[in-house]
Amino acid sequence: MLTRSDGHGTDLYRAVAYPPPFPSFAMTTELVQIPAWTPPAETKKEDLDWAPLHTLDLSKIQGEDFDQVPQDVVEQVGEAFSKDGFMYAVNHGLTHEQVLRQFAIGQYAFNNVSEEEKKRCVADMVNAGSFVGYKPMGHWQLQGVKDRIEQLNFGSQTFTPAKRERFPVQMQSLMDEIHEFARYNHDVILRKVLAVLSLVLKLPVQTLWNLSADHEKGLDLLRYALYRTPPKEDDTTLNGVRLQGHTDFNSVSILWSQPITSLEVLMPDDVWRTVRYRPNAIVLNMGDAIHFLSGGFLKPTIHRVVAPPEDQAHYDRLGLFYFALFNDDVELKPLTDSPVVRKAHESRNFWDECKRNGLPIPTAGEWERMRVRAYGQGGQKKGSDGHDHVKIAGVDVTLYNDTKNSNKRAHINSSQPITRIMSELKELGEDKDSGYAAHPSEDNIFEWHFTLRGPQNTEFERGVYHGKILLPTEYPFRPPDVVFLTPNGRWEVNTKICLTFTGFHEEFWQPAWGIRTALLGLQSLMASKADESAAGAVVMAPEDREELAEQYVNIADLLRSSAWTCNVCQVQNHALLAHKHAIDENEAIKAPVSSESEAAAEDHVRLKDERARGCEYVCDAIYELARVSLCARAGAHTYA
Known part of the structure; x- marks a missing residue:
């Protein structure tokens, strides 16, 4: 009998409304005393755009094997999960007190487990592709x-005596209770849901359960999660998004409803809507695995977590979840015995790329591990639809961003780029680093001019270089372009250059980066090996770059990189950096242009012809240097 006494005459794990189906899991020991969890106050804000979700009454699914399902339930669930992918479920068989006890365990896990134990129990997400652990x-x-x-995840295979040791010592006395709750989610709630879904697909009622039944060999995951309130600047950068829009990796997800109003679902009309809290209810959603097996008929739920309303902003959000997976070795190919699946699959060929490359269709376990490894690691690329995309096993996996129709909280305020740019201007004005300076032009705040010292102990160290950073109107959500105006031997002049933080690679850009990031990146990359295939890159021997820098020093004051003047800024490079670091007067060349300078310029013109076949860019750069020399002799004082 699924019972557990709390010492006060309450059976915390008695199946309610139907006979307990698994008497082998009867528990008789008393519960460990831990602090109770007090649910946060619900929001009083009523003008939210609530998601119109269906409700499944689980008590209607009867029978010893949960095989008695009314037809109206089948139709309702089929409607919900083929369109929205989300629905509430009530009458699951546990009392509200039982559920609050599980939230108390989650609270205990994050408040009472030591940092040392958390570190010891960290999940191997990157290598093993597993969430099990902390x-x-x-x-x-x-x-x-x-x-x-923060999360603490318990896998269905990790409750054996040997494997329990990988969890924090502070949680060991609670392991039996955690295990029992996990089994209830799997053996009762999940089994009922899978029975209905099998009938939705017009398959025998036990079909999907038979692919999931072995709990101890499965990959199900019971998760306690704590969403801590981030700094305000993080919410500002992400427009309040705290977990990016995504689909779950598994078959069925069971989310135990809690009061913090943060969960949003992307509805079929492409609008993010808020999921309302319902006491002692669960929220069900479909994941990738069941989407594949159903040939695409069952929709994987697109959802995210955002900042709550202001009256809940001071709360951390405690979450309780059960993620059900098919057994590890279940191949994720459509169940074509189903007429529903065959019809849905006609327009979807999930695994074509695998087949073309002679690769097997991944199993449920392989898919889970691949997605765990990739999630949140920055490998996605921005698509034309505004969402992020990453290929996994040949399948285009979408990570969902705000869309043109999404609610106002998701919109980018038209003043946001200006606010961000002004903030960066203030930050750079207070920056005491003498290696760079930057400022917007007077008539265009999206065009910045920068001055950059060459990195020390490199062939560029005597150079001071000038260029432009061109910000898009969508900044900081799209990257800038960078153009050098002074010859430098590393990048072409008057050409947009290809770097990971420029417009050539929007997929790598992070809005948390900024103008200072670009300046530091340029300094760091200046001495790196140039990729000849990259736009704007120049391949030049170190001695040639050093010679080019020396010529700036030797030709004349007006030809020195530190004395070069931008025709927009109308200020010499050294003056742009003067407020940070005075130019060494002993290095300043104050003599007028001399015959030696002209001779040097002529030498460079000859050198241009000699190197014509070896390095075309060096020719162009030195030609420009000679041209500046001639302009200087003629009295010109700017470099166009």
């Missing part, structure tokens, strides 16, 4: 912002 904050990143989510 997930610390910061493992995932969205637009350069690290997540603020």
Whole structure:
């Protein structure tokens, strides 16, 4: 009998409304005393755009094997999960007190487990592709912002005496209770849901359960999660998004409803809507695995977590979840015995790329591990639809961003780029680093001019270089372009250059980066090996770059990189950096242009002809240097 006494005459794990189906899991020991969890106050804000979700009454699914399902339930569930992918479920068989006890265990896990134990029990997400164990904050990143989510995950295979040791010592006395709750989610709630879904697909009622039944050999996951309130600047950068829109990797997800109003679902009309809290209810959603097996008929739920309303902003969000998976070795190919699946699959060929490459269709376990490894690690690319995309086993996996129709909280305020740019201007004005300076032009705040010292102990160290950073109107959500105006031997002049933080690679750009990031990146990459295939890159021997820098010093004051003047800024390079670091007067060349300078320029013109076949860019750069010399002799004082 699924019971557990709390010492006060309450059976915390008695199946309600139907006979307990698994008497071998009877529990008689008393519960460990831990602090109770007090649910946060519900929001009083009523003008939210609530998601119109169906409700499944689980008590209607009867029979010893949960094989008696009314037809109206089948039709309702089929309607919900083929369109929205989300629905509530009530009458699951546990009392509200039983559920609150599980939230108390989650609270205990994050408040009472030592940092040492958390570190010891960290999940191997990157290598093993497993969430089992402790997930610390910061493992995932969205637009350069690290997540603020802690998790403690219990896998269905990890409750044996030997494997329990991989969990924190503070949780060991609670393991039996955690295991029992996990089994109830699997053996009762999941089994009922899978019975209905099998009938939705017009398959025998036990079909999907038979692919999931072995709990001890399965990959199900019971998760306690704590969404800590992030710094305000993180919410500002991400427009309040705290977990990017995504689909779950598994078959069925069971989310135990809690009061913090943060869960949003992307509805079929492409609008994010809020999921309302319902006491002692669960929220069901479909994942990737069941989407594949159903040939695409059952929709994987697109959902995310956002900042709550203001009256809940001071709360951390405690979550309780059960993620059900098919057994590890279940191949994720459509169940074509189903007429529903065959019809849905006609327009969807999930695994074509695998087949073309002679690769097997992944199993449920392989898919889970691949997605765990990839999630939040920055490998996605921005698509034309505005969402992020990553290929996994040949399948285009979408990570969902705000869309043109999404609610106002998701919109980018038209003043946001200006606010961000002004903030960066203030930050750079206070920056005491003498290696760079940058400022917007007077008539266009999206065009910045920068001055950059060459990195020390390199062939560029005597150079001071000038260029432009061109910000898009969508900044900081799209990257800038960078153009050098002074010859430098590393990048072409008057050409947009290809770097990971420029417009050539929007897929790598993170909105948390900025103008200072670009300046530091340029300094760092200046002495790196140039990729000849990259736009704007120049391949030049170090001695030639050093010679080019020396010529700036030797030709004349007006030809020195530190004395070069931008025709927009109308200020010499050294003056742009003067407020940070005075130019060494002993290095200043104050003599007028001399015959030696002209001779040097003529030498460079000859050198241009000699190197014509070896390095075309060096020719162009030195030709420009000679041209500047001639302009200087004629009295010109700017470099166009």
